[in-house]
Amino acid sequence: MARFALESIKSFSYDRPEIQKGYAGQTLHVDIANQTFDTRPVDDQMKKIFIGGKGFDLWLLWQAVSPQTQWNDPENAICIASGPLGGTPVYPGSGKSIVTTLSPTTGSPMDSNVGGYFGPYLKFAGFDALEIQGQTDRNLIVYIDGISQQLELLQLDDGPRDAYALTTVLTDHFGQGQPRSISVVSAGPGAEHTLIGCLNFSWYDTKRKRTRFKQAGRGGIGTVFAQKGLRALVVRWGKVTVDTNHPADPETLKKGGKRYSREIAQLDPQQNEMARIGTTHLVSIMSDHDLLPTHNFQFGTHREAANLSQSVYRPIFDPGFDGCWMGCTVACSHGVRDFVPLTGPYKGRKVFVDGPEYETIAGCGSNLGIFDPHTVIEMNFYCDAYGLDTISVGTGIAFVMECFERGLINSTHTGGMEITFGNRLAALALVHQMARGEKFGAIVGQGIRRMKVHLAENCGADPDLMQDIGMEAKGLEFSEYMTKESLAQQGGYGLALKGPQHDEAWLIFLDMVHNLMPTFDQKAEALHWFPMFRTWFGLCGLCKLPWNDIVPPDNKETAEPAKVIKHVQWYAEYFTAVTGRSAAPDDLIAMSEAVYNFQRIFNLRMGFGRREHDCIPYRAIGPVTIEEYESRQERYDSQLQEQYQVDPDGKTTLEKVALLRRFREDRYEQLKDAVYKRRGWTPDGIPTLATVRRLGIDLAPVIAVLEANGIQDDQSR
Amino acid sequence: MIRVADENLPWYEGMTVADLLRDMGETHPYPVVRINTQYVSRPNFTRTVIPDEAVVYLIPMIAGG
Numbered sequence: 001m002a003r004f005a006l007e008s009i010k011s012f013s014y015d016r017p018e019i020q021k022g023y024a025g026q027t028l029h030v031d032i033a034n035q036t037f038d039t040r041p042v043d044d045q046m047k048k049i050f051i052g053g054k055g056f057d058l059w060l061l062w063q064a065v066s067p068q069t070q071w072n073d074p075e076n077a078i079c080i081a082s083g084p085l086g087g088t089p090v091y092p093g094s095g096k097s098i099v100t101t102l103s104p105t106t107g108s109p110m111d112s113n114v115g116g117y118f119g120p121y122l123k124f125a126g127f128d129a130l131e132i133q134g135q136t137d138r139n140l141i142v143y144i145d146g147i148s149q150q151l152e153l154l155q156l157d158d159g160p161r162d163a164y165a166l167t168t169v170l171t172d173h174f175g176q177g178q179p180r181s182i183s184v185v186s187a188g189p190g191a192e193h194t195l196i197g198c199l200n201f202s203w204y205d206t207k208r209k210r211t212r213f214k215q216a217g218r219g220g221i222g223t224v225f226a227q228k229g230l231r232a233l234v235v236r237w238g239k240v241t242v243d244t245n246h247p248a249d250p251e252t253l254k255k256g257g258k259r260y261s262r263e264i265a266q267l268d269p270q271q272n273e274m275a276r277i278g279t280t281h282l283v284s285i286m287s288d289h290d291l292l293p294t295h296n297f298q299f300g301t302h303r304e305a306a307n308l309s310q311s312v313y314r315p316i317f318d319p320g321f322d323g324c325w326m327g328c329t330v331a332c333s334h335g336v337r338d339f340v341p342l343t344g345p346y347k348g349r350k351v352f353v354d355g356p357e358y359e360t361i362a363g364c365g366s367n368l369g370i371f372d373p374h375t376v377i378e379m380n381f382y383c384d385a386y387g388l389d390t391i392s393v394g395t396g397i398a399f400v401m402e403c404f405e406r407g408l409i410n411s412t413h414t415g416g417m418e419i420t421f422g423n424r425l426a427a428l429a430l431v432h433q434m435a436r437g438e439k440f441g442a443i444v445g446q447g448i449r450r451m452k453v454h455l456a457e458n459c460g461a462d463p464d465l466m467q468d469i470g471m472e473a474k475g476l477e478f479s480e481y482m483t484k485e486s487l488a489q490q491g492g493y494g495l496a497l498k499g500p501q502h503d504e505a506w507l508i509f510l511d512m513v514h515n516l517m518p519t520f521d522q523k524a525e526a527l528h529w530f531p532m533f534r535t536w537f538g539l540c541g542l543c544k545l546p547w548n549d550i551v552p553p554d555n556k557e558t559a560e561p562a563k564v565i566k567h568v569q570w571y572a573e574y575f576t577a578v579t580g581r582s583a584a585p586d587d588l589i590a591m592s593e594a595v596y597n598f599q600r601i602f603n604l605r606m607g608f609g610r611r612e613h614d615c616i617p618y619r620a621i622g623p624v625t626i627e628e629y630e631s632r633q634e635r636y637d638s639q640l641q642e643q644y645q646v647d648p649d650g651k652t653t654l655e656k657v658a659l660l661r662r663f664r665e666d667r668y669e670q671l672k673d674a675v676y677k678r679r680g681w682t683p684d685g686i687p688t689l690a691t692v693r694r695l696g697i698d699l700a701p702v703i704a705v706l707e708a709n710g711i712q713d714d715q716s717r
Numbered sequence: 718m719i720r721v722a723d724e725n726l727p728w729y730e731g732m733t734v735a736d737l738l739r740d741m742g743e744t745h746p747y748p749v750v751r752i753n754t755q756y757v758s759r760p761n762f763t764r765t766v767i768p769d770e771a772v773v774y775l776i777p778m779i780a781g782g
Contacts, residue, residue: 270722270774271774271776271777272776273751273754281756282779284756284758285748285749285756285758285779288758288759288760288761289748289758289759289760309756310754310756311754311755314754506780509748509778509779509780513746513748513759514746514748548778548780549778549780551777551778553722553777555777555778556745556777561777561778562778564778
């Protein structure tokens with residue numbers, strides 16, 4: 001066991017409220033600079049408009065910051081919430097926490113949806129949300145003990161730096177012999193030394209007798225955490241049953257939960273086997289459909305992709321129950337036992353690795369031209385241990401590798417490293433450098449947007465080419481799907497509020513493979529409905545996987561199979577059973593629409609949230625280079641001919657690249673028009689006053705932001 | 718004999734995934750099927766041969782991460 005010392009700085013007693021219909025009825029505000037704890041009531045209007053989870057987080061964050069607040073200002077808050085349905089043990093996927101803060105890489109509100117026990121335990125300890133402000137240099141731990149009803153600030157000395165070791169010692173210390181009663185949130189040295197830090201949320205795996213992790217990965221939330229001087233958040237709670245939320249209709253809830261659990265237990269083995277192989281099945285499927293990013297999103301398939309497929313990871317994963325919340329039958333959080341890293345501080349020692357999932361395999365594998373499953377596992381392990389986001393690490397290193405191969409940078413800029421595609425040791429070395437904040441890794445750890453500036457100014461790299469191939473939008477690195485052939489998914493990424501993460505909309509198969517939305521209006525409708533419904537999971541403390549990764553056999557007979565409307569109906573019943581607030585499927589969309597538009601206006605308040613901020617690099621839209629074009633020449637030539645009535649014969653590849661670009665960029669702008677109109681926004685991408693009134697978010701500060709940005713009553717859609 | 722969706726179906730030499738779906742009269746645009754533990758995507762349906770005694774699963778949807 002690692003050496004450490006904990007010194008109590010301040011502690012408070014509090015009276016824990018009973019949970020009523022999924023709500024604790026109060027939030028907890030912690031100012032770590034002034035060492036104060038404060039509880040604030042959750043009123044009916046807050047529940048009605050913001051529902052919970054991400055909605056509560058955003059409302060708290062809005063009140064905490066001003067339009068001038070930067071990510072590293074003390075008033076920037078980290079907000080963590082479960083949601084009214086969160087913590088229900090019989091209902092699959094009901095243990096999520098949602099985290100928000102102002103992002104170091106985007107400057108706007110960032111949100112991340114993460115498993116582990118923290119959010120539910122926080123709520124059962126008496127708080128619908130936790131808001132942390134302030135800064136300190138004292139290596140603080142915030143401890144919330146829901147059993148003894150104590151809040152405590154502690155200073156950690158000599159504790160381990162990496163997240164795995166820290167979580168283990170804190171779970172042991174605070175668990176008092178009952179480690180399952182503890183959940184820890186921590187970052188790591190990578191979060192401290194980069195802008196792409198993640199947070200690790202833990203739960204205790206009683207069968208394996210060890211702490212396990214899921215990550216709130218995107219947008220540098222871990223960096224804000226580390227910069228505040230926080231080392232960990234710890235919550236303690238005891239027994240959880242279906243009645244702990246005191247649902248309005250427990251019998252209906254139990255019946256619905258059992259029905260859903262049974263369906264998953266029956267169908268998942270016949271469908272994607274997520275309880276056995278997680279999301280690894282996606283690797284070969286994406287490669288087969290030309291959708292697996294390889295070599296910095298240049299290409300969508302690779303002959304060695306099978307080396308990273310589920311058939312390789314299936315025997316590597318440690319068999320057993322892998323739910324990141326109690327009783328979840330999806331149970332997709334697999335891990336690797338007794339992995340021995342070849343590099344870094346754990347070199348030669350057996351470790352347990354939580355993962356990898358599809359995103360990490362594609363980001364730290366195929367997108368880097370690395371097709372060695374063990375290197376991916378090692379990247380996964382060290383990113384978690386250091387508190388780094390595997391997606392931003394992967395996409396960022398992929399960008400650097402392409403810059404190196406195209407001669408935009410050379411080994412004099414990289415500290416002597418040959419950062420070429422497929423160079424496994426270089427990729428791992430960069431991760432270790434990021435953790436230490438040194439050498440070229442320190443530059444990569446700033447994220448692609450800042451890297452583009454640095455490489456142009458210090459290495460003479462071509463800024464226009466970097467703009468085309470640097471896969472970031474709004475400052476956030478792309479997650480791991482190719483979008484060149486799916487206009488709808490270009491919108492799914494480009495119009496996502498926080499930046500290009502697929503959790504708002506994943507429309508590639510509907511659009512590209514099934515061709516179910518050929519018109520702009522159909523794409524716009526999908527880019528309305530799917531982001532709204534997916535947002536709803538984050539409001540309630542839920543995981544979206546049970547909704548559409550395991551589907552009923554008769555779903556294919558429904559009018560719109562992609563919506564899996566039977567499950568949407570079940571979720572409406574679930575919401576009603578817990579909260580007592582009667583809801584139909586359309587009501588769930590309306591709930592999300594209010595919060596979604598509020599977040600868009602929050603972006604606007606922070607200086608973003610307009611049409612110009614929804615642009616994406618051309619690599620996401622079409623072929624940037626001659627090699628990309630010629631690798632799919634037949635496809636692109638026929639598109640020029642059939643869609644744009646341009647005869648490709650006699651034209652050079654360079655000319656065809658330019659023509660295709662003009663057409664495709666124009667289509668993307670037309671898509672924006674259609675989506676803004678569908679969402680009730682102006683042509684500049686701002687919600688109209690009529691829209692915010694319809695959604696019931698016409699709060700005075702919201703209206704003030706719109707008016708300050710020139711939105712007036714007569715502005716039509 | 719192969720097993721598909723809890724039913725036994727006759728098998729023949731050289732039977733591909735595309736053959737199977739056609740023989741079943743299946744019109745749903747399945748993007749992926751699984752043969753035992755191997756996932757096969759639609760672009761490979763016509764060239765993937767199903768072995769005798771296989772268990773075939775028709776995967777209704779791929780929903781992304």
